[in-house]
Amino acid sequence: MNEIWSGIQAAFWLIITLDADLVEITLRSLQVSLSALVVACVIALPFGTWLAIRRFRYRRAAIATLNALMGLPPVVVGLIVYLLLSRSGPFGVLGLLFTPSAMIIAQIIIITPLIASITHQAMRELWAEYHDLLISLNTTKRQRVMTLIWDGRRTLMTAALAGFGRAIGEVGAIMIVGGNIDHATRVLTTAIALETGKGDFALALGLGFVLIALALVVNLAIHALSRTEREGTW
């Protein structure tokens, strides 16, 4: 009990004094997850919207695949990315294994299906609502997509935030492909795992608080967004 208490005190001290390690790890976490988020959004937002408004032959199969991909265990994603990037793998020559790039790739694979799936749901709903009007007004395909994306922007942001939340808190995959190398690929989650293993609860807890704070901010933002949507304050 005593050990935990002094750990918490030391953790706060680390945060208040902006401990160099803690800041470095936090920034790297943000850098990796935000990069993954940007790429995932560029893929998932148009794809989810397209799935919602386009009728094509393998649409159902595509949606089922998307949902299945969402349930992919991150550790398995890590393993696959590891095999692809390892020296003997097809992309081995790029030398990406154990770099932040590898971690970004793994996180992109983990969160793209999630963001695409939420986008698809939201856009399908909005499209059902707008369909008759947009057809009646003789809109072009482009105009339809732009209208849906603009009027669904809050839900799309929610999808992005959910993706970010998942990325920043993920540990299994980035541990495998990043290797948790100090000053290179160590991020919040992998550092917590390591420090806990070593018994250094101060740093582990300090990093944990930062992670919790980030998760809280994300959830508050999602909450605020859904509130403006519901109450129509815009």
Added chain:
Amino acid sequence: MNHPMSVCLTNVVVKRRQKVVLGPVNLDLAASGVTIVLGPNGAGKTTLLKVLHGVERVSEGVVQWSVPDVQARQSQAYVFQSPIMLRRSVRQNLAYPLELLGQPKSEIARQVVDWAHSIGLQNALDLPAPRLSGGERQKLALGRALIRKPKVLFLDEPCANLDGRSTREIETLLRDATQTGTRIIMTTHDLGQVRRLAGDVLFLLNGRVHEQGGASAFFTDPKTPEAKAFLEGDIVE
């Protein structure tokens, strides 16, 4: 674009889940005037309007406007039975059809304010449209339809949730529109409104045009017992 827009339906049938919901309909509609489609719930009024507008797939037959299809749709506007509000402000809802046409911003802003006055929503311009009352939504939907100055205007029960005063306001707007040459094809369950507005009447029953003719003749001398019963407020089978 100054061609008159008449329309001709030949053997039009609409089926949904193997069931015929409209037709077979053979119909000629002239390029001007006010036509009111009457009939009990489920008679196929909405379906007929959507077929005319070209947003409902027909299973058989042909709908032929006197101008090419693309041009026809572009010069038409449709007010749906349950108004569709964009999740935007009233101002942006009114502006939307003009923005699609790529009109200059200042011109759009001017027209939006004008129309907001016409539909009595000038003080609600910056409210989110989905939060308007049912009646206000209907007025907004009408304004958004009229703002493009359509040649043909379809209205599916435009006054269904409106009080007496709002109904009169809408009817005035519709009369103004006909005056400037807009063709109106609408449905209503308000027989008083039919008397006030209609040039001619289409009486639908079970998906077929049961009776068609001038409004006054329809009221004074309905040809079929079903139409007579409908006018007297009886149940029509």
